[in-house]
Amino acid sequence: MPEKTLSPYEQVPVTKEDRTQFEKPGGKQELVKQLEHAVRHVGFFYVKNFNISQEEVDRQFALGREFYDLPLEEKLKYHNIKDLEAGEYNGYRPAGLRSLALGITDNIQVYNIPKFDGHHERQQPAVLQDHIKDIETFSRKCHSEVVVKLLKLFALLLEIDEEFFIKDHVYDDFGEDHLRYMHYAARSAEENAQVGELYTPGHTDLGSVTLLFRQPVAALQILNNEGQWKWVKPQDATITINTCDALTALTAGYVKSSVHRVRAPPSDQAHIDRLGVLYFARPNNHVVLDPIKSPVLDRLGLTSNAFTNLNQHLTMQEWVKLRQTQQQRKTETPEIKEGKYFYKSKDLEILPGLTATIHN
Numbered sequence: 579m580p581e582k583t584l585s586p587y588e589q590v591p592v593t594k595e596d597r598t599q600f601e602k603p604g605g606k607q608e609l610v611k612q613l614e615h616a617v618r619h620v621g622f623f624y625v626k627n628f629n630i631s632q633e634e635v636d637r638q639f640a641l642g643r644e645f646y647d648l649p650l651e652e653k654l655k656y657h658n659i660k661d662l663e664a665g666e667y668n669g670y671r672p673a674g675l676r677s678l679a680l681g682i683t684d685n686i687q688v689y690n691i692p693k694f695d696g697h698h699e700r701q702q703p704a705v706l707q708d709h710i711k712d713i714e715t716f717s718r719k720c721h722s723e724v725v726v727k728l729l730k731l732f733a734l735l736l737e738i739d740e741e742f743f744i745k746d747h748v749y750d751d752f753g754e755d756h757l758r759y760m761h762y763a764a765r766s767a768e769e770n771a772q773v774g775e776l777y778t779p780g781h782t783d784l785g786s787v788t789l790l791f792r793q794p795v796a797a798l799q800i801l802n803n804e805g806q807w808k809w810v811k812p813q814d815a816t817i818t819i820n821t822c823d824a825l826t827a828l829t830a831g832y833v834k835s836s837v838h839r840v841r842a843p844p845s846d847q848a849h850i851d852r853l854g855v856l857y858f859a860r861p862n863n864h865v866v867l868d869p870i871k872s873p874v875l876d877r878l879g880l881t882s883n884a885f886t887n888l889n890q891h892l893t894m895q896e897w898v899k900l901r902q903t904q905q906q907r908k909t910e911t912p913e914i915k916e917g918k919y920f921y922k923s924k925d926l927e928i929l930p931g932l933t934a935t936i937h938n
């Protein structure tokens with residue numbers, strides 16, 4: 579069967595700069611200074627000059643578009659509700675699995691492609707299988723060109739060996755990193771009003787860092803350290819990075835797990851479906867999420883985290899299973915008041931003594 583030709587997905591041109599700050603003498607130290615406030619107080623920042631061309635990024639958007647243009651019955655071949663409820667998140671998740679208000683369900687479709695570490699063999703739809711080498715190359719570049727460099731900066735920030743986090747985030751070792759094509763369907767103004775103008779309420783991600791590739795539909799908001807929701811502006815030729823729960827656990831809370839939500843877009847974009855390309859980086863499955871040893875953490879007296887406070891010493895694989903099972907659990911329709919979501923406590927329990935937080 580001939581390979582399907584992809585039409586272009588046009589975005590901004592790649593930067594013309596020929597040398598990144600990371601590679602300059604003393605550059606990493608300067609970046610660490612810039613990074614400190616962002617990871618301690620906000621959890622969000624932008625990366626530019628990341629050695630992945632705009633053409634490569636646009637090709638992933640084109641593949642996401644082609645997948646979501648498939649008939650629903652074709653996409654459902656890659657969905658298994660029992661696996662999803664058991665914490666298996668790779669493959670397809672259709673919209674409409676959660677009731678949000680009377681007659682309104684969630685509007686989010688997800689397709690997750692696990693990293694190519696030899697432990698996650700899966701059948702892919704033809705439109706993706708025909709381009710699987712491109713997908714693997716992109717996945718590996720997300721790791722080598724972005725994640726690895728950030729991990730070095732985090733280590734320098736904590737005054738530990740530059741390679742410390744890298745040894746626990748080896749691409750070819752068993753782990754739960756994945757590439758995601760994410761589709762949010764536009765709603766009517768009346769429907770948006772009923773669900774508090776939100777596509778996704780405030781939450782944190784469960785891994786180390788999340789990479790969100792630039793797309794122009796404004797919807798992402800972060801909760802700043804003053805308790806205010808702020809729009810994240812899509813900046814040309816950048817990746818938006820947020821730090822996540824596993825990194826917070828490993829640093830005993832020093833690195834903030836960013837709180838973010840996806841709001842209904844502004845009125846001039848409210849009619850547009852929103853397509854996202856994301857990469858989720860996580861420690862390898864064997865890594866125990868206990869606080870690490872660091873001179874910085876020692877000086878601040880940071881020695882415990884939400885898991886160890888419960889006498890739990892979870893591996894990354896265990897944490898993913900627990901959190902994903904909670905996230906995919908069938909829940910009662912939440913109560914929505916003034917844009918705030920209220921779920922029953924049983925729907926938010928991850929393990930005894932630890933519950934997920936809906937950040938209102």
